[in-house]
Amino acid sequence: MAIETLPEPSIPVTTPFRPKFGFLTSTPIIAVATVSLTLVVLLAIFAPWIAPHDPVLLTPALRLKPSSAQFLLGTDGYGRDLLSRTIYGGRISLLIGVGSAVFSIGIGLAIGLVSGFFKWVDAVMMRVMDGLMAMPSILLAIAVVSLSGAGIWTVLIAITIPEVPRVARLVRAVVLSAREEPYVEAAISVGSSLPKIMWRHLMPNTIAPLIVQGTYVCASAILTEAILSFLGAGISPETPTWGNIMAEGRAYFQIKPSLIFWPGLLLSITILSINLIGDAARDALDPRMKQREGSK
Amino acid sequence: MSTASDSRSVILDIDNLVVGLGNKLHAPRIIDGVSLRVHEGETLCVVGESGSGKSVTSLTTMGLLQKGSLVPSGGSIKLVGEELLTASDRRLRQLRATTMAMIFQEPMTALNPVVHVGRQIDEVLRVHTDLDARARRAKILAMMEQVRLPDVERIFASYPHRLSGGQRQRIMIAMALVLEPKLLIADEPTTALDVTTQKQILTLIRDLQRDRGTAVLFITHDMGVVAEIADRVAVMRQGRLVETGTLDNILRNPTMEYTRNLLSAVPSLVPRAARAESKEPVVLEANELGKVYRERSLFGGVREVAAAQDVTLTLRKGRTLGIVGESGSGKSTVARCIVRLIDPTSGGVRLAGREISELSRRLLQPHRKRIQIIFQDPYRSLNPRVTVGETIAEGPINYGMPRREALAKARELLELVDLPPDAISRYPHQFSGGQRQRIAIARALALDPDVLVADEAVSALDVSVQAQVLELLDEIQTRLGIALLFITHDLRVAAQICDDVAVMQKGRIVEQGPAAQVLTNPQQAYTRALLDAAPGRGWDFANFRPVAAAAASL
Numbered sequence: 017m018a019i020e021t022l023p024e025p026s027i028p029v030t031t032p033f034r035p036k037f038g039f040l041t042s043t044p045i046i047a048v049a050t051v052s053l054t055l056v057v058l059l060a061i062f063a064p065w066i067a068p069h070d071p072v073l074l075t076p077a078l079r080l081k082p083s084s085a086q087f088l089l090g091t092d093g094y095g096r097d098l099l100s101r102t103i104y105g106g107r108i109s110l111l112i113g114v115g116s117a118v119f120s121i122g123i124g125l126a127i128g129l130v131s132g133f134f135k136w137v138d139a140v141m142m143r144v145m146d147g148l149m150a151m152p153s154i155l156l157a158i159a160v161v162s163l164s165g166a167g168i169w170t171v172l173i174a175i176t177i178p179e180v181p182r183v184a185r186l187v188r189a190v191v192l193s194a195r196e197e198p199y200v201e202a203a204i205s206v207g208s209s210l211p212k213i214m215w216r217h218l219m220p221n222t223i224a225p226l227i228v229q230g231t232y233v234c235a236s237a238i239l240t241e242a243i244l245s246f247l248g249a250g251i252s253p254e255t256p257t258w259g260n261i262m263a264e265g266r267a268y269f270q271i272k273p274s275l276i277f278w279p280g281l282l283l284s285i286t287i288l289s290i291n292l293i294g295d296a297a298r299d300a301l302d303p304r305m306k307q308r309e310g311s312k
Numbered sequence: 313m314s315t316a317s318d319s320r321s322v323i324l325d326i327d328n329l330v331v332g333l334g335n336k337l338h339a340p341r342i343i344d345g346v347s348l349r350v351h352e353g354e355t356l357c358v359v360g361e362s363g364s365g366k367s368v369t370s371l372t373t374m375g376l377l378q379k380g381s382l383v384p385s386g387g388s389i390k391l392v393g394e395e396l397l398t399a400s401d402r403r404l405r406q407l408r409a410t411t412m413a414m415i416f417q418e419p420m421t422a423l424n425p426v427v428h429v430g431r432q433i434d435e436v437l438r439v440h441t442d443l444d445a446r447a448r449r450a451k452i453l454a455m456m457e458q459v460r461l462p463d464v465e466r467i468f469a470s471y472p473h474r475l476s477g478g479q480r481q482r483i484m485i486a487m488a489l490v491l492e493p494k495l496l497i498a499d500e501p502t503t504a505l506d507v508t509t510q511k512q513i514l515t516l517i518r519d520l521q522r523d524r525g526t527a528v529l530f531i532t533h534d535m536g537v538v539a540e541i542a543d544r545v546a547v548m549r550q551g552r553l554v555e556t557g558t559l560d561n562i563l564r565n566p567t568m569e570y571t572r573n574l575l576s577a578v579p580s581l582v583p584r585a586a587r588a589e590s591k592e593p594v595v596l597e598a599n600e601l602g603k604v605y606r607e608r609s610l611f612g613g614v615r616e617v618a619a620a621q622d623v624t625l626t627l628r629k630g631r632t633l634g635i636v637g638e639s640g641s642g643k644s645t646v647a648r649c650i651v652r653l654i655d656p657t658s659g660g661v662r663l664a665g666r667e668i669s670e671l672s673r674r675l676l677q678p679h680r681k682r683i684q685i686i687f688q689d690p691y692r693s694l695n696p697r698v699t700v701g702e703t704i705a706e707g708p709i710n711y712g713m714p715r716r717e718a719l720a721k722a723r724e725l726l727e728l729v730d731l732p733p734d735a736i737s738r739y740p741h742q743f744s745g746g747q748r749q750r751i752a753i754a755r756a757l758a759l760d761p762d763v764l765v766a767d768e769a770v771s772a773l774d775v776s777v778q779a780q781v782l783e784l785l786d787e788i789q790t791r792l793g794i795a796l797l798f799i800t801h802d803l804r805v806a807a808q809i810c811d812d813v814a815v816m817q818k819g820r821i822v823e824q825g826p827a828a829q830v831l832t833n834p835q836q837a838y839t840r841a842l843l844d845a846a847p848g849r850g851w852d853f854a855n856f857r858p859v860a861a862a863a864a865s866l
Binding site for chain 2: 217220
């Protein structure tokens with residue numbers, strides 16, 4: 017009578033569904049994106065050692081110098097080294113990008129988990145989220161910054177707030193479908209507490225979509241920060257950020273376009289790379305995409 | 313019947329078919345040397361467990377294999393003399409519908425949800441005939457009459473979701489047969505239907521076949537269905553043909569070991585010998601339990617649906633109570649109310665004399681461990697990201713057992729359910745359906761419950777695995793004196809495991825009593841209808857003889 021349909025499990029013990037990072041080099045374009053992003057990150061981290069000059073040192077005598085051996089990309093309207101400022105500018109931009117991705121995912125995950133599980137919280141929370149989403153994010157950010165003054169934390173919070181609803185809605189949708197799974201009901205019937213059910217049985221389902229969402233939040237936060245700085249509503253102008261450099265360069269655009277070109281180029285490369293990697297992550301982590309390839 | 317069929321013309325001739333996984337030379341073979349023949353006006357049942365390759369065989373015939381992943385690499389399939397494996401896509405498209413047609417297991421997903429069913433049948437005619445609109449409509453309505461749909465004009469203009477499962481399957485049959493194909497392939501067409509509907513559909517296929525002389529290739533896992541509809545039977549296992557023969561031959565004198573095992577695993581409809589009356593204490597009582605779903609519509613109207621009403625049950629220690637009924641009868645609602653996965657709206661549940669239906673979540677916590685549940689689908693009831701050991705140990709840890717002890721207990725339980733102890737560090741995806749169900753049972757037992765609720769716990773399993781799991785449950789009951797509340801739609805399973813049976817219909821219990829009495833001498837019309845519809849009720853499969861013979865020999 018022993019007719020078990022599958023042979024004894026002989027597959028090596030593996031952890032299923034743990035995100036694998038092989039997708040980072042899956043196609044040449046993605047590989048280029050990964051390398052570019054790594055370079056930008058390294059530049060930002062090691063800025064104090066790489067940058068040839070002090071990025072905030074004013075030398076009015078050397079205003080708007082063209083490229084030379086001393087100043088590779090020339091100087092800006094206050095005589096500061098453009099190359100050093102651009103390298104340092106990446107620090108703030110990436111910090112804002114990663115910071116707002118982490119914060120929005122953290123807050124959004126909590127809100128999404130709770131509102132996916134409790135109906136009455138859901139009703140209230142989602143209306144609040146609807147309200148937040150109805151406001152243009154730049155406008156909201158400008159309002160927050162002008163209320164509490166410019167500073168890196170203010171800008172970070174201002175950029176994070178509009179991203180939270182998107183993450184919360186994503187998590188909520190995943191939780192709503194996952195909580196109907198019999199294994200969640202099984203956990204209820206063996207007496208697991210609600211936090212345990214949420215953390216152990218529901219949260220893992222959200223990891224893959226959150227990684228993808230995180231990259232998009234990161235890219236859009238970097239862009240928003242640049243826009244805020246460019247509009248003069250961001251971090252104080254003496255701090256080098258890509259947006260600030262471009263904002264100042266605008267005045268000299270006719271004379272020295274490279275003031276806008278270099279930080280703009282780095283900004284574009286960074287955002288494009290992050291978005292490409294995000295797309296690759298989505299393709300790699302989305303089970304439907306996997307099915308299409310026919311792999312397990 | 314079969315000897316006569318040999319003189320009739322061969323409609324489908326599958327010869328030494330090989331289907332490989334992928335295009336490579338030494339690709340694993342999903343179908344390995346299968347030969348089948350279907351004559352005009354004959355039904356060939358292909359029967360086998362999951363993974364036997366029965367569906368792949370039918371899909372290959374229809375030319376519907378997923379391109380690139382499954383590739384026919386040898387043999388031939390001839391439809392009325394015409395080779396199908398080398399036919400062009402265009403020719404195959406012509407042949408489908410005109411010469412061969414297929415009906416599927418799940419009629420809801422096979423129909424387009426946003427198009428009237430009449431138009432969906434019409435599409436077949438528009439593509440393959442030159443008839444004008446009026447002639448097509450007349451033909452469709454006539455076909456719908458033939459598949460015995462009521463009120464055909466109305467149904468013609470209905471969307472699929474307005475129809476019942478049986479009606480949808482009738483539409484599928486109408487669509488398949490409207491061009492009078494010579495071959496009908498039916499892939500588990502009644503598996504998703506209730507027994508009473510299943511009986512009607514089987515009769516319908518039988519009658520239509522008799523009137524039109526269609527050859528039918530009928531794929532099923534259910535020996536009961538085979539006994540109802542087959543002229544000849546082909547048994548498949550792991551991509552190979554085990555044996556073929558006439559229905560009578562296969563059921564009475566199977567020559568191969570595998571076929572014998574398969575047949576003996578089919579539970580008998582004759583209830584097992586009754587156990588002595590129990591004097592043990594009552595562990596579970598449901599008193600006039602009710603669950604009403606309220607639906608508020610946009611305009612303030614309230615619609616009430618009573619999923620369960622006045623359900624009263626009593627279960628003693630070490631006994632098994634079965635709740636049987638068709639889909640929508642409320643049997644699962646009752647189970648979920650009793651385990652308090654949902655809250656009942658009226659009535660009470662007493663667990664070992666303690667009323668639990670009114671308790672809040674917090675107060676319920678200490679009682680939860682006394683009643684545990686096993687779910688139907690073992691692929692979804694285990695968290696794929698948690699190891700087997702952690703899954704089983706979760707309950708004891710919740711009730712304060714140290715982790716080490718809990719894991720040691722998990723190891724013991726794995727042994728109890730006949731799984732290797734090293735299963736503890738593996739993940740659910742490394743196990744088969746039957747093994748997973750054992751893990752689910754181990755998880756339920758980890759809390760030493762008084763009552764185990766099994767909600768269709770063996771319905772998703774192959775018969776042989778089903779038999780093993782039923783045996784395991786029986787053994788556990790004898791050993792631990794646990795009480796079982798067994799929810800099932802399958803009367804055969806109920807007959808083999810239950811001491812008492814409650815029959816539910818539309819949320820109410822219509823009949824309740826000892827299994828032997830309810831299943832052999834039913835008092836209610838509904839119970840009789842259910843028993844009457846059970847497929848293959850005339851056969852005692854495990855003893856290779858008709859039930860009448862069994863009765864005579866007693």
